[in-house]
Amino acid sequence: MTDAMRQAALDYHALPTPGKLSVELTTPAQTQEDLSLAYSPGVAEPVREIAKDPETAYLYTGKGNLVAVISDGSAILGLGNLGPLASKPVMEGKSLLFKRFAGINSVDIEVDAPSPEQFIQTVANIAVSFGGINLEDIKAPECFHIEEALIERCQVPVFHDDQHGTAIVTVAGMLNALDIQGKRIEDVRIVCLGAGAAATACCKLLLAAGARKEQITMLDSRGVIHSGRTDINAYKGEWARDTDMRTLDDAIDGADVFLGVSGPDLLSADQLAKMAPRPIVFACSNPNPEISPELAHRTRDDLIMATGRSDYPNQVNNVLCFPFIFRGALDVRAVRINEAMKLAAIEALRKIAHLPVPDAVREGYGGIELAFGPEYILPKPTDPRLLPEVAAAVAQAAVDSGAARLPYPQHYPLAPL
Numbered sequence: 143m144t145d146a147m148r149q150a151a152l153d154y155h156a157l158p159t160p161g162k163l164s165v166e167l168t169t170p171a172q173t174q175e176d177l178s179l180a181y182s183p184g185v186a187e188p189v190r191e192i193a194k195d196p197e198t199a200y201l202y203t204g205k206g207n208l209v210a211v212i213s214d215g216s217a218i219l220g221l222g223n224l225g226p227l228a229s230k231p232v233m234e235g236k237s238l239l240f241k242r243f244a245g246i247n248s249v250d251i252e253v254d255a256p257s258p259e260q261f262i263q264t265v266a267n268i269a270v271s272f273g274g275i276n277l278e279d280i281k282a283p284e285c286f287h288i289e290e291a292l293i294e295r296c297q298v299p300v301f302h303d304d305q306h307g308t309a310i311v312t313v314a315g316m317l318n319a320l321d322i323q324g325k326r327i328e329d330v331r332i333v334c335l336g337a338g339a340a341a342t343a344c345c346k347l348l349l350a351a352g353a354r355k356e357q358i359t360m361l362d363s364r365g366v367i368h369s370g371r372t373d374i375n376a377y378k379g380e381w382a383r384d385t386d387m388r389t390l391d392d393a394i395d396g397a398d399v400f401l402g403v404s405g406p407d408l409l410s411a412d413q414l415a416k417m418a419p420r421p422i423v424f425a426c427s428n429p430n431p432e433i434s435p436e437l438a439h440r441t442r443d444d445l446i447m448a449t450g451r452s453d454y455p456n457q458v459n460n461v462l463c464f465p466f467i468f469r470g471a472l473d474v475r476a477v478r479i480n481e482a483m484k485l486a487a488i489e490a491l492r493k494i495a496h497l498p499v500p501d502a503v504r505e506g507y508g509g510i511e512l513a514f515g516p517e518y519i520l521p522k523p524t525d526p527r528l529l530p531e532v533a534a535a536v537a538q539a540a541v542d543s544g545a546a547r548l549p550y551p552q553h554y555p556l557a558p559l
């Protein structure tokens with residue numbers, strides 16, 4: 143990042159007021175009468191109603207359109223465990239994206255918890271305030287138990303975005319990229335660099351989409367996850383292969399797909415050069431990918447290259463999922479976000495990428511041509527069709543799969559924001 147860009151990023155966060163969010167009122171609060179309705183004595187009436195019937199909280203409070211973005215700061219982007227306070231800009235950023243793209247009110251909550259159990263207890267204790275819980279940037283393996291426990295304990299959808307949001311967008315982009323490269327998911331050899339939250343969920347969902355487990359080689363910071371390893375936890379153990387490969391150098395030879403969800407600059411030009419013809423490289427580590435697009439394109443001209451960033455073509459980033467999957471889930475008051483809802487989101491994302499791109503979207507990206515192909519495998523986050531299409535697909539899947547507590551919304555399809 144240039145010095146000018148770094149300063150612009152800091153200024154963006156500092157000005158015109160520190161941070162990226164504020165709270166606004168939705169009801170009048172000017173007169174004595176307003177105050178006696180908003181606060182004492184009027185506020186006692188909805189209190190009594192909610193005490194009698196908790197469902198009325200969705201009628202008398204903002205709960206139904208409020209998602210908490212919650213982190214312990216243990217895996218902030220690809221920057222590592224920098225603690226809860228340092229994660230706040232990212233969590234505010236996720237809240238910004240919820241509001242901007244799906245009209246969902248969101249608050250960021252950074253939890254300084256000395257143990258996963260205390261984190262779980264803290265989130266479970268406050269979950270009643272929200273329509274949904276978006277867990278963010280919590281490292282593996284703790285994130286798996288944390289999410290499972292919270293799904294069990296909370297009455298509202300709990301979704302670890304780095305696992306499932308990332309996996310949904312990755313699979314949608316991968317299926318489209320494979321089509322362009324003329325390859326079938328059943329046939330391709332996949333190398334996944336990283337064995338944490340994002341990697342595990344992406345590989346699971348790739349399997350659900352048709353990939354074959356024996357064709358996936360996963361690596362952590364110590365190399366290939368193989369059956370001889372005695373230093374791996376049970377989550378990694380699920381991916382252990384009976385193989386002589388030990389390093390990325392070994393694994394990448396002849397691979398069709400590189401999925402990077404690990405850290406910066408870990409795939410070299412030589413390694414990329416050894417991949418099969420027409421390879422697919424998703425270098426998704428943020429802010430710096432496993433290989434820079436410049437180097438990748440200099441190295442070979444037959445690849446499809448994607449990163450997690452907004453400033454290159456093919457952004458594979460969970461922003462394409464979490465605002466819209468929560469919109470659909472909230473609007474049918476889903477009790478959970480299940481596999482059917484994830485698959486519906488994948489299909490909706492894939493489909494939009496095939497449609498002509500609205501001029502307004504192109505203008506926001508410097509007026510460049512955008513059409514389905516190697517440089518455009520997924521819609522841009524600003525595409526106004528994401529909200530109506532993905533939310534509708536998710537809501538319908540929730541209804542059909544029994545996760546919804548309300549019928550398919552009469553006010554759907556939603557108007558673009």
Ligand SMILES: NC(=O)C1=CN([C@@H]2O[C@H](COP(=O)(O)OP(=O)(O)OC[C@H]3O[C@@H](n4cnc5c(N)ncnc54)[C@H](OP(=O)(O)O)[C@@H]3O)[C@@H](O)[C@H]2O)C=CC1
Pocket residue numbers: 216217218219220221279280281282303304305308335336337338339340341361362363364365402403404405408426427428429449450451458459460461
């Ligand atoms: N584009 C997107 O939408 C998203 C991108 N990401 C990116 O994915 C990365 C991982 O995030 P997440 O899964 O949440 O974090 P986790 O902490 O859960 O996992 C990180 C994984 O990366 C591995 N790793 C670290 N360094 C290396 C290395 N040198 N070689 C191989 N593997 C390495 C770790 O290995 P070990 O297990 O040995 O410690 C671990 O398995 C981040 O860079 C993040 O920005 C994440 C979510 C969404």
Ligand SMILES: CC(=O)C(=O)O
Pocket residue numbers: 218219220279303304427428450459460461
């Ligand atoms: C995009 C995102 O959630 C991450 O890099 O962690």
Ligand SMILES: [Mg+2]
Pocket residue numbers: 219278279303304
């Ligand atoms: Mg994240």
